Amino acid sequence: MAVELMKGNVALAEAAICAGVQAYFGYPITPQTELLEHMAKRMPELGRAFVQAESEVAAINMVYGAACAGVRAMTSSSSPGISLMQEGFSYIAASEVPCVVVDVMRGGPGLGNIQPSQSDYFQLTRSAGHGDYHAIALAPASVQEAIDLMGLAFDLADKYRHLVFVVADGLIGQMMEPAELPPMQPITRRHDDWALTGADGRAPHVITSLQLNAPDLEALNQRLQAKLRIIHDTEQRSTEMLTDDAQLVVVGFGTAGRIAQTAVQQARREGMKVGLFRPITLWPFPEKRLSALADQVSAFLVVEMNTGQMIEDVRLAAGGQVPVTFYGRTGGVVPVPEEIYDAIRDLYRKLQSRPARE
Amino acid sequence: MTISAVEEKVVYQRPESLSDVPTHYCPGCTHGIAHRLVAEVLDELGVRERTIGIAPVGCSVFAYKYFNVDSAVAAHGRAPAMATGIKRVLPDRVVFTYQGDGDLAAIGLAEIVHAATRGENITTIFINNAIYGMTGGQMAPTTLPGQHTTSSPGGRDIEITGFPVRMAELLAGLTGTAYVARRSLHNVKEINRAKKAIRTAFETQLAGLGFAMVELLSSCPTNWHLSPPEALQWIEDYMVPYYPLSDYKVIEPVQDLMKR
Numbered sequence: 321m322a323v324e325l326m327k328g329n330v331a332l333a334e335a336a337i338c339a340g341v342q343a344y345f346g347y348p349i350t351p352q353t354e355l356l357e358h359m360a361k362r363m364p365e366l367g368r369a370f371v372q373a374e375s376e377v378a379a380i381n382m383v384y385g386a387a388c389a390g391v392r393a394m395t396s397s398s399s400p401g402i403s404l405m406q407e408g409f410s411y412i413a414a415s416e417v418p419c420v421v422v423d424v425m426r427g428g429p430g431l432g433n434i435q436p437s438q439s440d441y442f443q444l445t446r447s448a449g450h451g452d453y454h455a456i457a458l459a460p461a462s463v464q465e466a467i468d469l470m471g472l473a474f475d476l477a478d479k480y481r482h483l484v485f486v487v488a489d490g491l492i493g494q495m496m497e498p499a500e501l502p503p504m505q506p507i508t509r510r511h512d513d514w515a516l517t518g519a520d521g522r523a524p525h526v527i528t529s530l531q532l533n534a535p536d537l538e539a540l541n542q543r544l545q546a547k548l549r550i551i552h553d554t555e556q557r558s559t560e561m562l563t564d565d566a567q568l569v570v571v572g573f574g575t576a577g578r579i580a581q582t583a584v585q586q587a588r589r590e591g592m593k594v595g596l597f598r599p600i601t602l603w604p605f606p607e608k609r610l611s612a613l614a615d616q617v618s619a620f621l622v623v624e625m626n627t628g629q630m631i632e633d634v635r636l637a638a639g640g641q642v643p644v645t646f647y648g649r650t651g652g653v654v655p656v657p658e659e660i661y662d663a664i665r666d667l668y669r670k671l672q673s674r675p676a677r678e
Numbered sequence: 679m680t681i682s683a684v685e686e687k688v689v690y691q692r693p694e695s696l697s698d699v700p701t702h703y704c705p706g707c708t709h710g711i712a713h714r715l716v717a718e719v720l721d722e723l724g725v726r727e728r729t730i731g732i733a734p735v736g737c738s739v740f741a742y743k744y745f746n747v748d749s750a751v752a753a754h755g756r757a758p759a760m761a762t763g764i765k766r767v768l769p770d771r772v773v774f775t776y777q778g779d780g781d782l783a784a785i786g787l788a789e790i791v792h793a794a795t796r797g798e799n800i801t802t803i804f805i806n807n808a809i810y811g812m813t814g815g816q817m818a819p820t821t822l823p824g825q826h827t828t829s830s831p832g833g834r835d836i837e838i839t840g841f842p843v844r845m846a847e848l849l850a851g852l853t854g855t856a857y858v859a860r861r862s863l864h865n866v867k868e869i870n871r872a873k874k875a876i877r878t879a880f881e882t883q884l885a886g887l888g889f890a891m892v893e894l895l896s897s898c899p900t901n902w903h904l905s906p907p908e909a910l911q912w913i914e915d916y917m918v919p920y921y922p923l924s925d926y927k928v929i930e931p932v933q934d935l936m937k938r
Contacts (some may be wrong), residue, residue, distance in 0.1 A: 326873065327770070341766050342767055343763065343766060345762075357719045369766035369767050371762060371766060372798075374789070374791075374792035375788060377756070377788075377789075377827065377928040378756070378788065378789050378792065381756035381759035381763070382759045382763035382766075383754075383763050384752075384756075384759075384760055384763060384766065385732075385750070385759065385760035385761060385763025386763035386766065386767045388750050388763070388764060389730075389763070389764045389767045391767045393763065393767075407753050407756075408756075411752075411753050415750075445790060464717050514751060516730045516748040516749070516764065517730075517771070518727050518728035518729060518730060518748055518771055519726070519729075520727035520728060520745055521727070524742075524745075524746060524747055524748050524749060525749075526743075526748070526749050527746045527749070527750040527751070528733075528750065528751040529740060547757050572719075622832075639753050658846065
């Protein structure tokens, strides 16, 4: 495949098609609608399933159905629509069927606005639906990374029979960048050992999240947690820049991390020992690497397009070893590199005026 | 004297599409009859091995234990959306939902209306017993005016709660539906008529003609506080007049099916 100029939402859709998605169900909502529109054209062309659902509630339950049939299935939405899908997320996680959900986040709470935001961090990493579990959440910072993570999302969903979010924001969804798609994967039958395909020559398969007997439900939860522990231990992903000798590390995911990169480079030109840490998995949060960095640096500066959500995970990873400070814009306001640079410079000066860390 | 062997013939047995397990349904509840009719039809059509059933939330949440087919349990009201997802990726399978009145006519109204209007090629068995059974007898969208329930203790007051929903009539009004009928399970004659309708509903799907639903008036002696025979009589006396038994939508190709 050649490098071409692609809009983020279209790239996400086409990357899912390349990854072998066989069923897409969705409902229009800005700023992700181009994803649905691209699927409306492409999926029927390829003989794959596309339904514009009557609501996000219906869309996620259609995904649940198709996923129960053992095919790669997905939906996409934006923050208010993701709130409506919470019911389905919980059932999908409980019954351990794989599926992928794209959230192109916008400003909230409520109807909010249609500008880029990262205010769904809690919603996606803490409790994507009722119950006692975490979903996997992958956060790209460019159109190319959105494409790459889309393929990974389907692989992780299948590998762990779990719900995987691709967490973008309105900026990544709407912007155009040069990017390259992967080769088209062949469609293969999956999950013959549990999928609902008809009890022909075998005992019936049943997919349910219902366990009325408390010890049975506890056992199901323990099994889920054992799986999540493996994911937690093996799937943490992050990227970093200029951290080797950094005294101050800026932590930001997705678009905020990308804007912070420019600010960090500016600070380096000014002679400040500043680095950037960008989580790619929001859950599992890349705490192992961040915890190691906490042994080295004097402080973290968390930058988010919300009022401070991921900062809780950074604090947990830092374990009280170093100060964790915050700079954020919210409500659809996208920070410019200069204001992040100012926050870096102010914190860095404060650190310089303190006695050096032993 | 020689005794000739007595010729024995099986005249009645459990359909293969029903699992050999006791159900949890209350004595006198007609869910068991509805299950058996669906299972007999699946057997007769020879489609058990390629059938996928979707159970609802409500009294029939355990339907997956009783139907000997691949099954899933949907979230409350979402069975038609789940069935849509399955049928769209496995169009050669037989997909049906089995839903109660709270599930289908209250919380799942959007899902059933839109599955029907899309003409999804699925079959829905709708059990209307005018009450929320599993949660202990609350007012359903199908509860009759004046009917006593735990959440309409003085009898359903239409001034406050509005009117019961007639689902068969509502769905029949949608262009997307192929076959919509209401039957009852209160006596043998009606049970036999119900089975024919269920068969037509599945044949509609097999012929690829689109959405089919059979609404079945069903008894709930426990929450109606009636004996099983009184409950059957209550269906005839009170439910049938409000919910007339009829074919509400039979598109022409389905009429041809029924003639065969």
